[in-house]
Amino acid sequence: MSAKEAQARIRINRLLEDAGWRFFDDEIGSANIALEPHVKITRTELDEFGDNFERSSGGYVDFLLLDERGFPLIVLEAKAEDKHPLVGKEQAREYAESQNCQFIILSNGNMHYFWDLNSGNPYVITHFPSPDSIDGYRSNSTDTSALINEPVDDDYIALTQLPDYASQAGWVNESERSAFIEKNRLRFLRAYQKQALQSIQSAVAEGKTRFLFEMATGTGKTLTSAAVIKLFLRTGNARRVLFLVDRLELEDQANKAFNFLLKNDFTSLIYKEQRGDWRKAEIVVTTVQSLMVNNKFERLFNPNDFDLVISDESHRSIGGNARAVFEYFTGFKLGLTATPKDYLKKFDAGKSDDPREFERRMLMDTYRTFGCESGEPTFRYSLLDGVKDGFLINPIVVDARTDITTQLLSDEGYSVTLPISEDEEESKETFYQRDFEKKFFSEPTNRVFCETFLANAMRDPVSGDIGKGLVFAVSQHHAARLTQMLNEIADQMFPGRYKSDFAVQVTSQIKGAQQYTINFANNNLLGSANFIDSYKTSKARICVTVGMMTTGYDCPDILNLALMRPVFSPQDFVQIKGRGTRKHNFLEQLFDDQLKDAVVEPQKLHFKLFDFFANCEYFEEKFDYDEILELPKPRSGGGGGEPPPPPELYDSLDPDAIQEVRETQIGVEGMRIDRMFFKRFEDQVQADSELRQHVDDENWEQAAAELVRKYFHKPKEFFDEEKLSKAAGVDRRVSLREILEKVFGLIDEFKSKDELLEEEFHKFMLDLQPEDAQHISAIKYFFKAYATDGELREIIKEGRFAELHVHPGFTVTDYRAVPEQWRNRVPQYVRDYLPLDRFM
Structure with missing residues (x-):
């Protein structure tokens, strides 16, 4: 029996026992796990093999799980851990049908599938079902024909809200129907x-x-x-x-x-x-x-x-x-x-x-x-x-980059020229995303952002106020400064009107920020109907946030969005833009019929997207859609403890000015980012005959050097390992060799972080052979956590074990579960043999 078969068997046995299945009679009940028919195994044999049994004289041992009456309930088809569980699918089906079983579990010890033969395909499960739960599931199996044949019309929800709506006079009379729908708040699909x-x-x-x-x-x-x-x-x-x-x-x-x-x-x-x-x-x-x-x-x-x-x-x-x-x-x-x-x-x-x-x-x-x-x-x-279809709207993009933000755009990425000291000449520093958040730009730049935003913002069609808006800042500290500036400028534009209630910081450090988001959507942030008694709209006009109001936030009367930061992720850009795409009728908030007649354009047909960093141009013209902008890894900490205080933003008194304010209405064709996610990085590399020859000759060092020289960090592409890893949906940084192997068809897929960790763990166990197999799960959990968590490595290295009480990923309980002799072996092996950069 191979080691992989043994490891799979150990885990499957443990998973069965953890779920409440029994190999032998005990005080809880009779055994409900049967092995392959005509194959019996005793407790002595189980102990002798250390749960590592795989074969018997009758062939491979399969598991047959029994119900409370001893009848076959589930077939468990076990495979070695280097085989995909689904390879045993048809074999298991044949066996299940012969035993009159409805349910199948397919497992290799690491990945498990559950299959109800009566209702569909196998699907992944993370735990084995307990005897009670599977029996309950069997008793509640349903006939899907009712679902398949259920009539679904546009009034499917309205019939729940008001079952007899269609017979009521307000609906029957077409002239009253709109008012009837609004009064009863009926929703039609x-x-x-x-x-x-x-x-x-x-x-x-x-x-x-x-x-x-x-x-x-x-x-x-x-x-x-x-x-x-x-x-x-x-x-x-x-x-x-x-x-x-x-x-x-x-x-x-x-x-x-x-x-x-x-x-x-x-x-x-x-x-x-x-x-x-x-x-x-x-x-x-x-x-x-x-x-x-x-x-x-x-x-x-x-x-x-x-x-x-x-x-x-x-x-x-x-x-x-x-x-x-x-x-x-x-x-x-x-x-x-x-x-x-x-x-x-x-x-x-x-x-x-x-x-x-x-x-x-x-x-x-x-x-x-x-x-x-x-x-x-x-x-x-x-x-x-x-x-x-007329349900959503596209933005008017307001390109308002300044002298400094234009300077920030360079062939190398986002950079800015600053004096290093009073005695030295100017020297250009390049800031990538995380660095850029720490060393942002000057007070005058922030001010010109705010002034330009308020001077060009869309106005509320009823009150004439600045339309409600969201401003996206770089950090919490930056959000605080922008909020203060917006309130100061609003006081100048509207003396005595807002009294510092115009803009509100909505970030995680602000107490009650979650409720602020709700109040803003409900038009009651710091008050409502403050200036027109019959018009319900939030007194606070602008929320300044970093990331709290990007996804899933529903506030349809937003008219202005402002990107006062560079955006590096297409997903983030689309989510932010999506905050403004909903249509809205502002008359819904107005309760004075005479005033309604005076509103010229009550429907929200556009919204403005203020772009101070050429984000739209970047995603429209320059972004390669194989990647996101370069994101270097944060510097490792100095051994745990409290995180450092938030960095101060770069301050300067040098003036800054908007180069040009240019508005562009996005048409029905949408923005490029709405049409595609990324182009093919492979197209360029696959066409490179010199690179292909290096790969064919297995000259990996020279091939990697050529790949970097020709394709990485160029003005249009900005390719590198990290961004290509993200574009490929891989949760780690892939190596240059892996990229080349994938591009030229030598591998089908990049392995995930966990797949690599599993491979390394198998090597580790083969190399050191654990004496105590029952602790293998705890050892593996420690191995994976130690390999991927730099903070945990520092805690273990420095013996600061008390900090494990508050560590989110690996607790004192987890550490105690690891046998003492393995607490040193795992760190030593990781230090000696694991290239940790593969798991970043």
Whole structure:
């Protein structure tokens, strides 16, 4: 038996026992794990092999898990850890059918799939189901035909809100219908929202249990989600739904929406507010972060407590270890994301065996999670679709770069010429993103930003005030200074009107900032209707933020967005731009009919995007869409302890001025970033015959040097290992050799950080052979944490073990679980053999 087979067997045995399955009779109950028919194994044999058994005289040992009556319930097909679990799929199906089993688990010890033969395809699970949970899941298996055949019309939600609306006089009389809808706040599905639901019905008819919606900001993901929830609950395909979000304000926002839309049929609640009564609700809303703390989700819920799990902003809320929460639950899964398809689409399919290669590199984890391995979501509705159909709007871009911000743009990146000291001549320093945030620009530059913004901002069509807006700053310190400047300038423009209430800093350091975002959306930040009694609009006109109000923030009456910082990520740029794309009728906030007649343009048809750093030009003309701008790794800390105080911004009294204010209305064709995500880096490199020859000759050192010399850090591309790693969707920095191997087809995919760690851990265990196999999980967890966490390495090195009590990733309990002899072996091996830069 190979070591890989042994390691897989150890983990599978442990996972079964942890889930409550028993190899032998004990005080809890009878054994409910049977090995392959006619193969028996005794406790003595199990101890003798140390759980490392794999073969018997009858062949490979399979697991047959039994129900409480001793009947076959689940077939567990085990493979060695170097084999993909799905290779045993058909073998397991044949065996399950012969045993009359509905359920199958496919596992190699590291990756596990659960398969209900009656309802779809295998899907990833992170824990083995317990005997109780799987039996409960079996008893609640449903007939999907009701869901597939459920009629879904545009009044699908309205029928829940007001079941007899169509027979009421206000609806029957067409002249009164608009007022009737507004009075009863009825919500009707748009054509594309119905198509989204119909796409799920079609997917379920094909046996799928996972779905992904890619819908642009402002296209009604919450309303669509409510309709999906009703579809599953009403047809009996779900008893209870879990709605996962990744921020507190989205938790409250979603719960209020579901109660408003579905309260006549179903109950929605926020888990943390009603922990004792959550089972009484059909819809439970919570943040994924709250469930991740100490794996709380495993203690609070059974895997089959929710039959439908919806992940909002799924590109983030299932990222990293948060995915464990999502995968823990059985049943149907739906992901929602605002990332349009067009960000990912740009390459010559005719020159590649894989015409969706780069798209999958960036987002394949999301697609795979939701059963969309082809890279096509279950349903897509992009910003361009929304603009074309008249539901969304594009911005008026206000290009207002200054002398200094223009100077910051160079062939090398963002740079600025500054005197190093009074005695030296000027010397040019180059700042990349994180550096740039520390050494920002001068007070005069900040002031000219604020003055230009307020002088050219769109005005509220009712009150004539500066239209509501968001300003995006570099850091919390920068946000504080911009807020002060905006209030000072507003006092000059509108003497005595605002009294420092014009602009508000909304960042994580500000107490109550979360409520500020809600109040701003509800037009009650620092007061409302202050200047026109019958008009409800926030007294505070501008929120200055860094990142709190970028994703999922719904405030449709925003008229002005200002980028007072460079933006390096296309995703961030699109999310920020999306805050303004919703349409709005300002008369909805005005309660004086005479004043309504005087409003010339009550509809929001445009919004302004102020760009002080040529971000739009960069993403339109210069960004290569294989990458994001260069982001050097932060300098390693000096051994834990308190983080350093926030750096002071670079200060100068040198004057600065706007070079030109140029406004450009974006048409229905959208911005380039709305049409594509990145072009193909491979196209350029694959055409280089000299590089190809070096690779063919396996002259890797010279090939790497040529790659850097010819293609890296050029004015148009700015390629490097880190940015190409991000473009490929890899969670680590890939090496130059790996890049060359991928470009020239020598490898199919880049390995993830965890895959590399698994390989290194196997080498480590083969080299040192653990005596105590039962602690292998604890040793592996320590190995991975130590290899990837610089702060943890410093804590261990300096013996500051008390700090593990507050360490977020590796606790004192984790450390104590590691046998004493391994606490030194792991660090020594990592120091001697692991190239840690591969895991950055």
